Amino acid sequence: MKITFYGHASLGIEVAGKHILVDPYISANPKAAHIDINALQADFILLTHAHGDHILDVEAIATRTNAVIISNAEITTYYAAKGFKSHPMNHGGSWNFDFGKLKYVNAIHSSSFPDGTYGGNPGGFVIESEHKNIYIAGDTALTMDMKLIPMRTKLDLAILPIGDNFTMDVEDAIIASDFVDCDKILGYHYDTFGYIEINHEDAIRKFFNKGKDLMLLEIGESIEL
Numbered sequence: 001m002k003i004t005f006y007g008h009a010s011l012g013i014e015v016a017g018k019h020i021l022v023d024p025y026i027s028a029n030p031k032a033a034h035i036d037i038n039a040l041q042a043d044f045i046l047l048t049h050a051h052g053d054h055i056l057d058v059e060a061i062a063t064r065t066n067a068v069i070i071s072n073a074e075i076t077t078y079y080a081a082k083g084f085k086s087h088p089m090n091h092g093g094s095w096n097f098d099f100g101k102l103k104y105v106n107a108i109h110s111s112s113f114p115d116g117t118y119g120g121n122p123g124g125f126v127i128e129s130e131h132k133n134i135y136i137a138g139d140t141a142l143t144m145d146m147k148l149i150p151m152r153t154k155l156d157l158a159i160l161p162i163g164d165n166f167t168m169d170v171e172d173a174i175i176a177s178d179f180v181d182c183d184k185i186l187g188y189h190y191d192t193f194g195y196i197e198i199n200h201e202d203a204i205r206k207f208f209n210k211g212k213d214l215m216l217l218e219i220g221e222s223i224e225l
Contacts, residue, residue, distance in 0.1 A: 003222060105125065162187040
């Protein structure tokens with residue numbers, strides 16, 4: 001499983017011969033100016049919620065790749081009405097896709113499209129594939145529901161927002177990593193704009209002091225599990 005960070009909360013995941021994009025907000029992010037969305041491959045696009053900084057490039061990429069959009073029922077209905085392929089899910093549900101098993105889990109946030117359309121309830125995803133399991137938290141506060149995840153799935157990586165203001169901060173993300181029983185963390189949703197700028201060294205040190213490994217990737221950088 002290969003995971004690439006495209007800035008903000010945007011991820012690329014290569015697994016089981018399939019390409020997955022998560023929350024593609026790239027073309028309007030100055031920090032990701034070197035990423036060409038027309039070169040990105042996508043068989044599936046996972047959307048945690050409907051905010052513009054998570055869905056900006058969905059239509060351009062899905063039009064070119066014919067990717068299946070996976071999200072809650074309201075978001076997938078919105079895109080299906082525009083002619084895009086979609087698969088609706090909701091909290092607690094799971095489905096076996098070509099790339100593995102996907103579960104839609106709870107997140108505490110808000111969700112509406114830039115045009116004001118209701119975006120349903122926000123969520124996160126647990127992917128089980130190729131003997132590697134990851135949790136993509138999406139935009140969320142710290143929530144006790146995270147404790148449910150390790151009751152079903154032993155995680156190899158937790159991808160957690162750490163930018164504060166709109167989501168958890170570093171300290172809450174450390175608690176979240178305890179809740180999901182995973183000491184290997186990929187941080188995201190930070191530094192894109194002033195509200196969510198963080199001190200990288202301080203964040204890494206705080207995780208390290210708790211016996212945890214926080215990875216902060218450069219935009220375009222990848223890791224393999």
